[in-house]
Amino acid sequence: MKANCWVAPNKLAVEDVPDPQILNPRDAVVRVTSSAICGSDLHLLDGFIPAMKRGDILGHEFMGEIVELGQGARDGLRVGDRVVVGFPIACGDCFSCQRGLYSACENSNPNAAIAEVAMGHSPGGIFGYSHLLGGYAGGQAEYVRVPYVDVGAVKIEDDLPDEKVLFLGDVLPTGYMAAELCEIKPGDVVAIWGAGPVGQFAAVSAYLLGAGQVIVIDRYPYRLRMARDKVGAETINYEESDVLDTLREMTAGRGPDACIDAVGMEGHHASAALQAYDRAKQAMKAESDRPHALREAILSCRNGGTISAVGSYGGFIDKFPMGSLMNRSLTMRSGQAHVQRFMRPLLERIRKGEIDPSFIITHTMGIDDAPLGYDIFKNKQDECMKVVLKA
């Protein structure tokens, strides 16, 4: 089969690889009909996630049809079912899974010992996301093996097109969880750093959960325009205006009730000098992640407010404003999305027409063009927001 493989930093190739097989009783093999390139895939492309190997298949946002099913799958799934698969691999049986913390599954990372060295304890495995997180082949391919399919896959029974349900696998639940972590009360002001797909969905979700005002911060005019036109959010271009001052002004000095970091480890700073400082430290391995958005989110938030960090971080950050967080009674919440917890309720909202996630799609191409898709997405060419790959 064809698959989009990681070769080296900034180098991908569509290669011919063996078809996946059932390895365990609760596995399925899914024929992929659509997959997407996620912003977090760019961290892999750029080489900021350790433990990648030449030939690793990428992709953790995908859907398709079950073509083979292990004997032990529990959930009444059948060969031929159309399913969306969540990006975290979760067993459903461990302490974490049973508390709904699916992305922190205690069993799904067979390489837990490596992750423990870096993180103290290991999170769960993720499709196509390094050997630190399991060494699982991803879904930017014609076929993919899905472990614990009875927990990770949700069946799509309506004739909803792929474009409407594909994002149930990652960016929609991630955006939704970002908003849910804020414990929004009616009328709250929510500021969101990053107007990519997760930021857009976080804004949609914040309104659904009762926010009175949503402010989205980015530097690309086309992304901010989407947040205004499609979501109804207000926007700040951080290259044009000072974010702290603007947020203070918009909230008459108090600051937003909740701040969402939907940027993560490769943030940019409006000041070239500060950007260069973190970039240099990252290059010298003195810090692994560039936390501009997180720093600004903490400083901007009102006293007693909540920081929700869902942008991907891999390792260690520098100049963390702990004094601001502590002295002003902020709450910080975080996590890789516990997708399995949100897939069914969000599918319900899509069905009812409360959300139509397809508005973020700007590019659709064949799997053969995946490396080109990464290039367009990374360089924000052609007003790229989301690339969908068709098998």
Next chain:
Amino acid sequence: MGLRSVTEGLGIERAAQDGRSEGLARVLGWFSLGLGITTLAATPRVSRLCGVDDSRTAQIVLRAAGIRELGHAAALLVPRHAGPAAWTRVAGDVMDLAAAGRAMRNRRDVRRRRLTYTVAALAGITAIDLYASLRATRGRRMTGANRAYGSITVNRRPEEAYQFWHDFENLPRFMYHLQAVRVTGDRRSVWTAKAPAGRSVQWEAEIVEDRPNQLISWRSVDGAKVPNCGRVRFMPAPANQGTEIRVELEYSVPGRILGNAVARAFGENPQQQICDDLRRFKQVIETGEITRSDGTPEGTSVHAQTHQRPARPLATTRTA
């Protein structure tokens, strides 16, 4: 509560440090330091005392020995576990004895008498060094290689975990070094473990203590090629949120060659292996299967983690 108090509370003897051999190594280290400095600072007086003050070569040899003593001192005083470094002193003693023996051949009278005292003193020191070295090495082998301890929390009730473990025939599912366990009687079973070069080691084991839902301990019966014993404890996790499992394994090392083979049969590093075993035990009892990925198709093990395959399907068929 630290690891120490937990293990002591369970009656698990910690891999004990042999305090006395470590102490002796330190004393020898300070002795080396003193001897080295004295030799270098007062070479003429030391050479007269040893009866070799008549030769320029001997002075050079003596200075070289002084510098070497400083090396011993560093090896014995700097590392945290210095015991085995006493072997460097034994090697030095052999050199000194050889040099002194050679010097004795062409000296007479006072010098010869002084050299005799020197050789006698050297022989005494050699004996002490040899004792310290042997003790340190043996102590290390006893504590490091043949005892392993591990713990894990599983999301199952103690009864379930106990029952799963109590059926010894389940063990090879998650203990990869075991090929098979066959229950032969009420308390007896026959265990087969992998050994190097595709061979296997077999022994018979009996249950020593069996407290339902709490503890199982077993040991190999007399005559086993690999005398060994093990114990597993099941305790409810705080607030009954699962079960804490603690395992200790012990096996004796009958001889150096066989001992190495046995050590390999139990895995390159028994301590690491028990941790891998427990992770797989958790996977099996919680999810019903061993977690496999394309990078780690054979399931969790430290070996697999350091020898990752690319995250893409294997060409060959593997069954669950």
